[in-house]
Amino acid sequence: MDSRSEHLLDMRPEIGQGKFHSDTGPDERFQNQTLRPIIKLQNDLIMEVFKNYIRKHKGSFYDLGLEKRLEFIENSIQRDIKFRNSLKGIIIGHFTVEEYKTYILNSSALNKRMMNMVISRIKDQVQLLENEILV
Numbered sequence: 664m665d666s667r668s669e670h671l672l673d674m675r676p677e678i679g680q681g682k683f684h685s686d687t688g689p690d691e692r693f694q695n696q697t698l699r700p701i702i703k704l705q706n707d708l709i710m711e712v713f714k715n716y717i718r719k720h721k722g723s724f725y726d727l728g729l730e731k732r733l734e735f736i737e738n739s740i741q742r743d744i745k746f747r748n749s750l751k752g753i754i755i756g757h758f759t760v761e762e763y764k765t766y767i768l769n770s771s772a773l774n775k776r777m778m779n780m781v782i783s784r785i786k787d788q789v790q791l792l793e794n795e796i797l798v
Contacts (some may be wrong), residue, residue, distance in 0.1 A: 668759035675700035675757075683744055693765055694776050701757045702780050706788075708753060713739075714792065716746055724792070732792075736785050740778055750781055 664672075664772055666723060678699050702709070716729060717724040724735055754777055766773055 665760075671757055671759055672706060676703050678703060689765075690769060690772050690776065693762075693773060694780070697758065697765075697778055698754065698773070698780060699760050701754050702777070702784060704757065705753050706784060707779060709750065709784065710788060710791060712749065712753065716743075717792070726789050729789070731790055733786050736789070740782050740785075747778060751777065754781075756759070 678695075713736070715763065720739075727735060738767060751774060755763070755766070
C-alpha cells in the first residue's frame with residue numbers, strides 16, 4: 664500500500680461496523696467500510712459547506728419550520744447537481760486508489776448511498792444550523 668493510502672486510512676475514525684455476514688453485498692460493505700468513516704471524518708466540512716449553501720440562497724432556510732427545513736436539505740442535495748457534485752468530491756477525494764477502483768464499478772448505486780447518508784447526517788444535525796447568523 665502506498666503512503667497516501669496509508670495516511671488516508673489512518674485519518675479515518677473507527678466506526679462500530681459490526682460483523683459482516685456472508686450475504687453482505689459489496690455495496691453495503693463499501694458503504695460501511697469506506698463511506699461511513701469518510702463522511703464522519705468530513706462531517707464538519709460538510710456542515711460548513713451546507714451553511715454556505717444556505718447563505719448563497721439568501722438564508723431562506725432560516726424562515727422555514729422544521730419540516731420544511733428537512734425538505735430543503737433533501738431537495739438541495741437531490742436537485743442541485745453542482746452542489747451534489749461538490750459534496751461527492753469532498754468524499755471521493757478521501758478514497759484510496761483501490762477504493763476508487765471499487766467505486767467506479769458501481770458508482771451510480773454508491774452515489775445514491777453516499778448522498779442519502781449525507782442527507783441523513785445533515786438532517787440529524789439540523790439543530791446546529793438553528794443559530795446561524797447571516798453574514
